[in-house]
Amino acid sequence: MAFLGVTMAAGLLVGRGLVPKVMAVADMEGYETLKVFTEVLSLVQKNYVEDVKTKEIVYGAIRGMLNTLDPHSAFMKPEQYKEMQVETKGEFGGIGIQIGIKDAMLTVIAPLEGTPADKSGIRAGDKIVKVDGKSTKDMTLTEAVEKMRGPKGTQVTLTILRDEFAAPKDFTITRDIIKIQSVRHKDLGDGVGYIRITQFQERTSEDLAKAIDKMKEAKVTALVLDLRNNPGGLLNQAVEAADFFLPPKKLVVYIKGRRWDKDEFFTREEETFQGIPIVVLVNEGSASASEIVAGALQDWGRAVVMGTQTFGKGSVQTVLPLSDGSGIRLTTAKYYTPKGRSIQNTGIAPDILVDAEGREPEIAAAVDRPREKDLGRHLPNDQAPDKEPAIKDLKKDQPAKKTEQSTEA
Numbered sequence: 349m350a351f352l353g354v355t356m357a358a359g360l361l362v363g364r365g366l367v368p369k370v371m372a373v374a375d376m377e378g379y380e381t382l383k384v385f386t387e388v389l390s391l392v393q394k395n396y397v398e399d400v401k402t403k404e405i406v407y408g409a410i411r412g413m414l415n416t417l418d419p420h421s422a423f424m425k426p427e428q429y430k431e432m433q434v435e436t437k438g439e440f441g442g443i444g445i446q447i448g449i450k451d452a453m454l455t456v457i458a459p460l461e462g463t464p465a466d467k468s469g470i471r472a473g474d475k476i477v478k479v480d481g482k483s484t485k486d487m488t489l490t491e492a493v494e495k496m497r498g499p500k501g502t503q504v505t506l507t508i509l510r511d512e513f514a515a516p517k518d519f520t521i522t523r524d525i526i527k528i529q530s531v532r533h534k535d536l537g538d539g540v541g542y543i544r545i546t547q548f549q550e551r552t553s554e555d556l557a558k559a560i561d562k563m564k565e566a567k568v569t570a571l572v573l574d575l576r577n578n579p580g581g582l583l584n585q586a587v588e589a590a591d592f593f594l595p596p597k598k599l600v601v602y603i604k605g606r607r608w609d610k611d612e613f614f615t616r617e618e619e620t621f622q623g624i625p626i627v628v629l630v631n632e633g634s635a636s637a638s639e640i641v642a643g644a645l646q647d648w649g650r651a652v653v654m655g656t657q658t659f660g661k662g663s664v665q666t667v668l669p670l671s672d673g674s675g676i677r678l679t680t681a682k683y684y685t686p687k688g689r690s691i692q693n694t695g696i697a698p699d700i701l702v703d704a705e706g707r708e709p710e711i712a713a714a715v716d717r718p719r720e721k722d723l724g725r726h727l728p729n730d731q732a733p734d735k736e737p738a739i740k741d742l743k744k745d746q747p748a749k750k751t752e753q754s755t756e757a
């Protein structure tokens with residue numbers, strides 16, 4: 349694996365000729381640390397009480413390395429990497445929940461609408477203390493997802509801790525093929541159209557275009573864009589979605605990494621709903637790419653954002669394949685709205701605070717549901733160092749290259 353390029357570790361990066369580049373930029377402290385890793389690996393191979401599988405312990409070291417960074421960076425074994433590729437196409441075998449780590453506990457961020465988890469009564473904020481009888485203490489997100497996914501028709505039992513339960517309760521859920529229908533729509537009558545985007549995957553912009561055609565046929569005069577419990581997804585799809593609602597050549601988002609200047613993403617097409625008022629619905633389950641869309645429409649004054657404070661994930665993950673078929677999901681940048689706002693840990697504040705469960709706004713704002721700031725090792729909010737007014741003119745045609753990948757089971 350990339351950062352453990354030593355000869356003892358099965359010739360990992362050595363075989364790819366990348367070690368000289370690593371050594372060229374590594375300081376002596378980093379070099380000495382790699383020497384310590386080599387020593388430990390050698391000691392384990394020679395002296396551990398039972399036979400060890402070198403690949404498995406190196407995988408464990410890689411996983412541990414990424415787990416020290418932030419809650420969204422992760423290692424994927426070859427089979428997990430393949431599953432991730434399938435997932436971005438909108439279909440995988442599992443139960444349908446978005447999960448995270450809060451207060452050192454595996455926590456449900458949101459069940460995906462209409463999935464087995466949703467139908468079984470799993471709720472946002474539920475603590476998963478066991479999966480098939482195995483404690484989730486010290487279990488990584490990747491390990492938890494691996495245990496919850498499986499072939500259609502098989503079952504998995506989640507032991508749930510919830511405030512209203514006197515004791516943890518078992519939920520036995522039958523897995524199904526989770527087909528993420530990312531766009532749904534309907535005519536609400538009285539000239540009001542409704543479009544719901546459940547997440548941003550490869551075909552979202554195509555499905556959104558079809559939904560918008562239906563809205564045109566219905567001759568709607570106002571639109572509700574529902575992004576509640578949308579965990580995010582692909583950055584380029586978020587930019588293309590914003591294309592439908594903003595005038596051409598408007599900045600949607602810009603991202604900035606540690607080692608490159610900011611990349612800016614602009615709309616290109618003609619606005620579809622010119623002059624039509626738009627309300628964007630959000631809640632604490634609206635994260636990442638959905639926050640990008642809501643933030644862009646809010647910054648440009650194109651829509652009224654209504655609901656509760658969003659999740660607050662202001663980082664971009666890039667999926668990087670490795671030579672043995674495995675891969676890593678690495679946080680490579682932070683994103684900023686057109687006006688230079690970072691929503692990391694803070695989220696998008698709605699223009700109108702409304703709680704769907706009928707609670708008073710003050711109570712709704714204090715509800716203990718997990719957000720980015722509750723996740724262990726979350727990145728800080730370092731407001732854009734070059735905060736500036738929204739950029740109105742497209743300076744260059746720059747296609748979206750980075751991706752965001754949410755974790756679902």
